[in-house]
Amino acid sequence: MRNPIGWAGLTAFSLAFFAFIYAPLFVIIGYSFNSNPVNMMIWESFTLDWYTGLLGLSDRTTDVSNRAAYVESTGLMLAALRTSLTVALFTTTISTVIGTATAIALARYRFRLRGVYNGFLMLPMMMPDIVLGIGLLIFFVSIGMNLSILTIIIGHCTFLTSYVFIIVQARMAGLDPALEEASADLGASEWVTLRKVLLPQLAPGILGGALLAFVISMDDLVITYFVSGTGDTTLPVFIFGMIRRGVKPEINAIATLIILASVVIAALGLWLRSRKTD
Amino acid sequence: MAPLLEIREARRSFVTPEGGRLAALDGVNLDVGANEFVTLLGPSGCGKTTLLRAISGFESLDSGTMRLDGADLTALPPFRRPVNTVFQSYALFGHMSVARNVGYALEVAGVARATREAQVAEVLEKVGLAGMGARRPGQLSGGQRQRVALARSIIAKPRLLLLDEPLSALDRNLRQQMQLELKSLQHALGIAFIFVTHDQEEALTMSDRIVVMRSGQIEQIGTPREIYRHPRNRFVAEFIGETNLFPVTIDRVEGAEALARTAEGVEMRLPGKDRRPGEQVTAILRPADFTLGGAGIPGRVTRAVYLGSDLYLFVQPLAGGPEIRVIARDGAGFDEGAAVHLAHDPARVHVLEAA
Ligand SMILES: Nc1ncnc2c1ncn2[C@@H]1O[C@H](COP(=O)(O)OP(=O)(O)OP(=O)(O)O)[C@@H](O)[C@H]1O
Numbered sequence A: 001m002r003n004p005i006g007w008a009g010l011t012a013f014s015l016a017f018f019a020f021i022y023a024p025l026f027v028i029i030g031y032s033f034n035s036n037p038v039n040m041m042i043w044e045s046f047t048l049d050w051y052t053g054l055l056g057l058s059d060r061t062t063d064v065s066n067r068a069a070y071v072e073s074t075g076l077m078l079a080a081l082r083t084s085l086t087v088a089l090f091t092t093t094i095s096t097v098i099g100t101a102t103a104i105a106l107a108r109y110r111f112r113l114r115g116v117y118n119g120f121l122m123l124p125m126m127m128p129d130i131v132l133g134i135g136l137l138i139f140f141v142s143i144g145m146n147l148s149i150l151t152i153i154i155g156h157c158t159f160l161t162s163y164v165f166i167i168v169q170a171r172m173a174g175l176d177p178a179l180e181e182a183s184a185d186l187g188a189s190e191w192v193t194l195r196k197v198l199l200p201q202l203a204p205g206i207l208g209g210a211l212l213a214f215v216i217s218m219d220d221l222v223i224t225y226f227v228s229g230t231g232d233t234t235l236p237v238f239i240f241g242m243i244r245r246g247v248k249p250e251i252n253a254i255a256t257l258i259i260l261a262s263v264v265i266a267a268l269g270l271w272l273r274s275r276k277t278d
Numbered sequence B: 001m002a003p004l005l006e007i008r009e010a011r012r013s014f015v016t017p018e019g020g021r022l023a024a025l026d027g028v029n030l031d032v033g034a035n036e037f038v039t040l041l042g043p044s045g046c047g048k049t050t051l052l053r054a055i056s057g058f059e060s061l062d063s064g065t066m067r068l069d070g071a072d073l074t075a076l077p078p079f080r081r082p083v084n085t086v087f088q089s090y091a092l093f094g095h096m097s098v099a100r101n102v103g104y105a106l107e108v109a110g111v112a113r114a115t116r117e118a119q120v121a122e123v124l125e126k127v128g129l130a131g132m133g134a135r136r137p138g139q140l141s142g143g144q145r146q147r148v149a150l151a152r153s154i155i156a157k158p159r160l161l162l163l164d165e166p167l168s169a170l171d172r173n174l175r176q177q178m179q180l181e182l183k184s185l186q187h188a189l190g191i192a193f194i195f196v197t198h199d200q201e202e203a204l205t206m207s208d209r210i211v212v213m214r215s216g217q218i219e220q221i222g223t224p225r226e227i228y229r230h231p232r233n234r235f236v237a238e239f240i241g242e243t244n245l246f247p248v249t250i251d252r253v254e255g256a257e258a259l260a261r262t263a264e265g266v267e268m269r270l271p272g273k274d275r276r277p278g279e280q281v282t283a284i285l286r287p288a289d290f291t292l293g294g295a296g297i298p299g300r301v302t303r304a305v306y307l308g309s310d311l312y313l314f315v316q317p318l319a320g321g322p323e324i325r326v327i328a329r330d331g332a333g334f335d336e337g338a339a340v341h342l343a344h345d346p347a348r349v350h351v352l353e354a355a
């Protein structure tokens, strides 16, 4: 059955496909170690200066003449990272709690307009980010709310709740309702059943939803761009601003670190999932 | 002695998607004694599960009363009812070990860990799963899961155990073994079982009493023997075991015997008690009630099937009418096409008043 030419073609295609996806990432990682400060596309020699420079520990910066300004921009970047992490932690927690509770309620209780409610929960995911961003901005301005880290958190929660909801709902749909009945039958109140049976059964879904929410929150540019004030900026918005002033080698170092963090989070997610399934 | 469970005029209807109302329970009256094995038997959709769920509290009644030990059950939520259930899907908690599954009722009730572990070990021993406590339900066979579900539901010593087709997922051999084990477990525990099945053989082997249901109503309650030998109507007769039904008209009554014949002219002898000439009744004879001999209903074998030592025959009466099913203990030589005579003892005939 095996056609050698077909197999070679398929292999080549697969390799090309993965190269297409991963080449940009590897290029960035390569550039982040290139010591050439003027043109990153011309290899000079290996250096870790851009990494140490991020922490303000290196003398070599792109803008040697203005070292004070450079250290300040590093400080700003670290502040942006801190903002991003804070936002992601809060939004992940809030949207996971609300999304999970909603998924349970919608699956277990019958009430009027249930279908409509369901549809409305999907909407923020379908909506283009730019529309959501503008909508949120107009909303905050019209109720007189100053743009700050709080508005970023609220903005993220509006659409991340939907993501968590959908993932937990899928898990909920696959759950045998008899499990909860068995628990009640054996004397457990609804609260005990929730704690001992329902939540542990949903755990992989909840965890998956939370990780996704965290990653999307860390990554979001468009919506955050609209709802962040001048004071609090997240890392993606900060990098976007940096690039507009020309691509500096430090960007590659930042990007490489973010790739590393993403891989670690994804691996963590996979590991937790494989541990859950017997 | 007052019964353990007392159900009076239980009614429950559902609104069907088609817009009508369907009476899943239509005036059910049932008493269950303290140490009784009662089986609910009936065709699919007759309301067996609904009745069980009403007792466990997962389904409410539209009207009617339910008392357990004299106390009203209907007002209690499921988790307060002293009744436990073995679910058809077993509903084991996949994220817990077998031991924790089994000890769940005690854990929830706040029983101390040491006591709990001792009782779990004891119950696991009882259902033949000693030493398997550390496993996850996912690492067990179907039969073992069934035992875990059973162990989990008896650990809190309920007065009444409800089992909804607990054996239906098992293969035939395992099933027969579990039937015997369930029955002896019920004896040893001294608690009442209400067991749902739509396998009539299972019902006949296991039950102290059988409740035959149809469309939300109880058709007959009785011991397996009563139900089998003295079905109250055609439905019960046809539902329980293989049956031959003969709508007959009484010709004449001679002492203890009545002579009757079907419209086609097949002649039968019935118990003569209470019979009047000209009366139309239905005569019921089980396949094993016939003997093959030189006298009796003349017929021809249309099909012969060997069932181990027995021979299962389909006999077409020469007079006409439906085929008669016969089990012959020693049926050698009666192959297809053979001429036979089917004799029967009039005392074995059960008579239904309606034709
Ligand atoms: N929640 C419900 N909504 C609407 N109709 C229902 C509901 N539950 C049961 N019914 C109907 O009530 C009738 C009795 O159902 P039930 O589950 O008690 O049958 P059963 O005797 O257990 O059947 P089976 O042997 O197939 O399990 C069926 O016709 C079923 O369609």
Ligand SMILES: [Mg+2]
Binding pocket: B048, B049, B050
């Ligand atoms: Mg059922």
